[in-house]
Amino acid sequence: MEPAIKLESLTKRYSFKILALRGISMEIEHGACVGFLGPNGAGKSTTIKILTGLIRPTDGKAYLNGKDILLNKKEALSDVGCVVETPDFYTYLTPVDTLTYLGKIRGVDDLDARIEEILKLVKLEDWADTRVGSFSKGMKQRLGIGQALLHDPRLIILDEPSSGLDPKGMAEVRDLILRLKKEGKTLFISSHMLSEIQQTADKVALINKGEILAYDTVDALGKKYFTVREVTVETADPVRDAQLHAVESMAMVRAVTVENGTRLLIRFEGECDECRYDLLRGLFDAGIKVTSFVPKGLALESVYMEMIK
Ligand SMILES: Nc1ncnc2c1ncn2[C@@H]1O[C@H](COP(=O)(O)OP(=O)(O)OP(=O)(O)O)[C@@H](O)[C@H]1O
């Protein structure tokens, strides 16, 4: 079977100066939930706009369910639902009007029942007949996801679905994504927040400056790239020079920074829990009264931050 998404050496040049995509290639299999992770300006929206036929690439190919988006846009997009950047709606229409209008264009069967189902799914059932103009960003975002799901597509592409949402809104979007995942949908979701992607995605494609830096499972990425760890240690007494020296001279320690005398930031090398235990024991051996020992950040967070520098 053809992959759900296939990109071949996709390039996009907006101007002489701006080369937004530098020949990216990637395949996403059916049923996968892939996070498209990268900082601002990385090229996420550009990729998604090409995939959804909103703009043309300068070079390269993009296929959805095996169909060339450039040659056969309508067919390529027939089984795809998408939200690109923050969705805009006619402010004077209600969600029911909006979905009815879109559903008719797309030829959705049994439209009224489907709209009711969708509004429930995205938690807008109480706002079904309120004009969109008065909606918050989060509500618009949810309506955007709702319209993407209207024709029950197999492939769903979401560009920063949590942007502008408060923590509750973000949790709702996450639950929605997990639910779609359970239904067997293929999901391609962009984000600049690793923590968001990690909660839902099976695989992560890291993009920066128009290039894919890594594409693998969350676990594999962590194992492959993560060797240096960092811990924050709080101590009961200010750390003395001799103690600091003892920590610095431990084999696995790469760098130590002292803050306020009683906080140590220790970067060290090592893959395993045992390494952390060895480090902690080393601190005790140096006579440091450890009151708190917190590994800093998530494994993948450090990888991500390193890669997008
Ligand atoms: N219409 C445009 N004209 C010119 N340059 C553009 C245009 N759209 C995007 N760019 C540039 O292309 C690069 C990639 O932008 P893109 O919007 O794809 O990034 P992004 O990863 O979606 O970022 P963000 O997280 O901010 O949404 C950026 O340097 C951006 O300034």
Ligand SMILES: [Mg+2]
């Ligand atoms: Mg974007």
